[in-house]
Amino acid sequence: MSDSSYWFKPPPRPSQIPMRPAEPINPLVEISIDGEKVAIPTGSTILDACKKIGLDTPTICYQDTLTPVNVCRVCVVELEGSRILVPSCSRKVEPGMVIQTDSERVRHSRKMVLEFLESSVDLSTSPQILMQAKRYQTDPSRYGDPAPPAAQNERDHHHAGHHEIPTGAQALTVAQPPKVDNSLYVRDYAKCLLCYKCVEACGTDAQNTFAIAVAGRGFDGRISTEFNNPLTDSACVYCGNCIAVCPTGALSFKSEFDMRKAGSWDESAQTQTDTICSYCGVGCTLTLHVQENKIVKVTSPFDQEITEGNLCIKGRFGYTHVQNIDETNPLSTEEVSH
């Protein structure tokens, strides 16, 4: 190193503990939602305002720990003066906005979006979306029976701008076999509705690993590593933060995936216990999901202020030593505890 000035020099240590920066004071903005006046700080979104007055607005791609991408369009509301409906999750409030959240147009759009998803994506592990679908009285059978699933990796080779002209007899779906290429988690893209959350969590919103991105175009869009490589040949660090944000169970823990396959997954029989991860000094909260006295998966609450629900591979998957039952090994946990 010929010139040391390239290297980072930390600023001098402060002589006292710095004060917490003052909370910015945002003036209130008054808007009208379904005829009700709501006063809410500048910079809030329409969704914040809807929540404030207790309106149940469906959302899928929205999560408050991630940057809104507003792609699912299920949270749209009608804004007076706007030609098109606006996504409430990302549209900031402006003084004097007049909003309808339950007009004919809004109900129609929400219903169609949910119906489109039901007709093209396996929502069997997304009870909340199915509940909203019921609320808006969808009927996905209108598009016909689902087309047979694609072969493994078939959808990953679709080239943008080219597709086979359909007969319309069956409805195209994203059905395909799950990708099981490592022992920690499974990518079941038949359940993927392209909410972009995992890409955001893998990218600048949380992990900055950039192992996955949206590839392809249109209905052939998919979440992919480079060249559709298995995760083990990608940049993945197995933090599992993508699983944490997945709204449909397209990404799931291998433990959960295997138990569901075997039919032994029973959420009603599970307890949840919060503890603090003991691997390092950050102090992430771990929620241990326990079924039949065994940890079946580990999550972290999103409202936890230290890491907002993000964990690393150790916190997320480093629990097997707790229940390492190996009958051939006399020193295994089971034996020692006896």
Place this chain on the structure above:
Amino acid sequence: MDIRVTGPEPTSAERVAVDAVLGPPESAWAGGKRNMDLEGRISLLGGGRARAFRDRLLPAFHAVKERFGWIPPGAFNYICKRLTVPPAEAYGVATFYHLFSMEHRPPTEVHVCEDIACRIKGSEGLHQNLVTIHGGSAEIGIRHSPCLGLCERAPAALILRAGEQPTGGAIGCATVENVQFALDSSAFPDQQKDWLSHSVPQLGQPQLRLLARVGNGSPDSIAAYQATGGFEGLTKALAIGPLLIINEVIASGLMGRGGAAFPTGKKWEAVAQAKGPTKYVVCNADESEPGTFKDRVLMEGDPLAVLEGMAIAGIAVGATKGYIYIRGEYPLAVNRMQNAIDAARAGGWLGNNIQGTDYAFDIEIRKGAGAYVCGEETALFNSIEGMRGEPRNKPPYPVHFGLFGKPTVINNVETLANIPWILRMGGVEYAGIGTGNSKGQKLFCVSGHVTTPGVFETPFGITLRQLITLAGGTPTSAPIKAILLGGAAGSFVGPDQLDVPLTFEGTRAIGASLGSGVVMVFDETTDLGDILVRIAAFFRDESCGQCVPCRVGVTRQEELVNRLRLGQPKGSVEQEVSLLGEIAQVMRDASICGLGHTASGAIQSALRIFGTSTMQRENAKARS
């Protein structure tokens, strides 16, 4: 930024191709010689460097594609390393654009247009014949392509040949013979001197303004340009300064010619008033709307006027850098624009201190890579920035948050070509041409069943019937069945609407839109059902897939249109039509961008006017 690149190293040829656009690598980390100072520096400044280079991603992919015909993994990895772009993200970008392929492709590809205007002139047969001849060839690939912007000389083909000296060119009135000739000789008859007379039937007529110089034979000669009033507008702009330029443009009443018809002066004013030292001017030359070819004719025939318009816009809003984003299917337009930019730079009309003043402005060309959605302004910004061409949610609007997050003026080629003329004659006088809200002269792209298809320039106010008459009427005695206004994103009108004035307000009054000025004429022999099937397939191909209403909506719309086409509706035809209407409404109401909003317009209008019976094949009268 720490990225992980796995897989093959680049071959030396791949390295040379990438280095040709990115320059030699600076350090061992990026594949060059070991340089201890820089190795350390890069590890510290990585993130910032990566972000600053990201916009070179598409040019690098283009360079590799032009060398090999596809993007080999070694070259891809090398690009990722050089630009510090995570491979997964770069893969997502490359697979978004249909001209890029991550899988092996022959070095020469013939793209045969399968869109509406070419379709009714037999492009499908041409494609089949070429496949019969070259199918399975390792050297030549035959592919379908969306509209190539050569509708006046349909059917069209585009040849792109990769290699150390990549060549490419379009072929109008394509036949197996002239495609074969071009393949054998690498000569493109369309690029000969008199080629434009086929595109501009009014060539040489005195009332032409925008097309006045088109076809004069020396599109990039500064001397010839100045001899016909070129750069007078820019000279005046340099003299009067930003405020008065914007006043002139506002006074002219010029509305954007790309399709949205937003007042240009207002847009410029907003950018000029926006805060911040850095602003951009972007020319939208991603002309991909099926049926549109006016921007190509302008760029090939009078590139200096487009460039002059951009420079004036730059001075008006305080931008020193402009980008022109030209679709990848227009190799000749790219070539002509580049020559014009080089000539203007040499003549002191671009660069620092334009003509000795303190104003600075320069232009860079960016090539699209096959994505209709990139014509949407915010998708175009993302594409220039090296991202997938996905539209952004608005607001914020480009005038506040545009290219690279800076206030940006984005205008269509034709809009910018009007600017020098407005400056020369004065905004008020310009506003004297045309009708109520539609000022100036408009370029119309007339194609389909007319005797002399081409770009026509007339003052606003001409009726549909007059325009079709100008284009020689229908070539046979078959009466007109339908006219498509505004392209695939526009709408059909019936022959009862022939007297509608082709103005923004006139077309709006009948529930249609002028769009980009497409007038495609279909006579009685046309199988409209086939055209609707193609329009549905077009949107299915071109939707970016970001938002659910459009991604699934265009897919379900296509399935439904095909059910009607095949006469196999689910339930009754009425139920199907009502479902199609519901799909159309959610796409219009809830999609992010204009592609979704307009993806159902043409199909809905056709069914409304001609009824569902028009869908079925037997209802089209056979052309004898």
